[in-house]
Amino acid sequence: MTECVFCGSGTSEEQSEAMYKYIKCPICGEYSIMDDLYDDYPEDDEKVKKYSFKVSSFIRECNLHSESVPKLISNCEKEDNISIFCIENIVKKYPSEIDERIDRIILNLASLAKGRIEKPINLDKNSLPLLYCSNYEDDSEFQYILKILLNMGIITGFQGLKNFSSFQATIQITYDGWTKIDDLRRIRNQSKIVFVAMRICPKYENKYAVIKNAIDSTKLDYEVIRVDKENHNDKICDRIIYNIKRSKIVVCDLEEQNQGVYFEAGFAKGLGKEVIWLCPKKDLDDKKIHFDVNQYNMIDYENEEEIFEKLKNRILAIFGTN
Numbered sequence: 325m326t327e328c329v330f331c332g333s334g335t336s337e338e339q340s341e342a343m344y345k346y347i348k349c350p351i352c353g354e355y356s357i358m359d360d361l362y363d364d365y366p367e368d369d370e371k372v373k374k375y376s377f378k379v380s381s382f383i384r385e386c387n388l389h390s391e392s393v394p395k396l397i398s399n400c401e402k403e404d405n406i407s408i409f410c411i412e413n414i415v416k417k418y419p420s421e422i423d424e425r426i427d428r429i430i431l432n433l434a435s436l437a438k439g440r441i442e443k444p445i446n447l448d449k450n451s452l453p454l455l456y457c458s459n460y461e462d463d464s465e466f467q468y469i470l471k472i473l474l475n476m477g478i479i480t481g482f483q484g485l486k487n488f489s490s491f492q493a494t495i496q497i498t499y500d501g502w503t504k505i506d507d508l509r510r511i512r513n514q515s516k517i518v519f520v521a522m523r524i525c526p527k528y529e530n531k532y533a534v535i536k537n538a539i540d541s542t543k544l545d546y547e548v549i550r551v552d553k554e555n556h557n558d559k560i561c562d563r564i565i566y567n568i569k570r571s572k573i574v575v576c577d578l579e580e581q582n583q584g585v586y587f588e589a590g591f592a593k594g595l596g597k598e599v600i601w602l603c604p605k606k607d608l609d610d611k612k613i614h615f616d617v618n619q620y621n622m623i624d625y626e627n628e629e630e631i632f633e634k635l636k637n638r639i640l641a642i643f644g645t646n
């Protein structure tokens with residue numbers, strides 16, 4: 325018996341392969357962790373405690389939605405396979421916005437119901453990562469999240485949710501909840517379109533080709549669209565809106581700080597789309613980026629080869645296991 329470094333639970337370490345420990349944790353789920361990361365993980369550090377729950381959520385979601393066992397490493401440069409994830413990137417990808425977290429919680433509950441619409445779902449301390457809870461000490465956050473879902477009409481209390489105490493609740497997804505789940509799945513899964521927003525100008529044609537190649541190389545069958553590359557009779561701005569609405573991912577290149585790109589990114593964010601930001605390293609260093617978007621995890625690049633690798637890896641990290 326060993327301890328899970330992320331949540332502190334006693335776990336069973338069932339087997340180890342070369343350089344990795346395989347861990348089965350009742351809270352985080354199943355994962356492999358590179359020996360050096362496991363041995364050096366400073367679990368008593370207060371700073372680390374503040375992000376360990378993010379890793380727990382990530383592992384549980386991998387287990388739940390893709391049935392894959394993620395391999396965790398400490399060196400982001402070695403993140404070269406779709407089942408290998410660097411801790412730093414996992415933490416960066418944790419959704420900062422409450423709406424995104426709630427959407428993911430709803431999808432997690434749907435997976436727990438295993439396609440049976442009437443199925444009561446038992447939630448307890450082991451469900452905390454799937455509810456995006458960071459507080460494992462007392463149940464206030466657990467209860468608060470369930471109250472949000474209850475007030476949204478997504479769930480109903482089964483066997484008296486209002487009286488639940490501690491980390492225990494049995495809930496059911498409502499009709500409105502399932503309708504919302506259908507919408508979320510439609511948006512996330514059906515669209516195969518990646519819309520590229522960038523300054524359109526002959527000198528950036530090669531960069532567009534690199535972006536398109538990076539997306540194609542993920543082999544996720546995405547259709548890459550840039551508005552000037554399409555044949556259509558609509559006004560161009562109507563076409564942009566139409567394409568963003570139907571896309572799954574919007575890739576925004578901020579080179580030259582193009583205002584149109586900022587508008588398209590903002591519109592896509594407002595619709596809850598996955599926006600991937602590209603930005604030349606020099607613009608980041610010179611602090612040219614508008615402060616409203618500074619908080620996002622940009623892909624910085626010094627040359628086009630860097631765009632290829634980093635964009636491909638980012639898309640695979642977000643959608644490769646879905």
Ligand SMILES: [Zn+2]
Nearest residue numbers: 328331349352
């Ligand atoms: Zn754990």
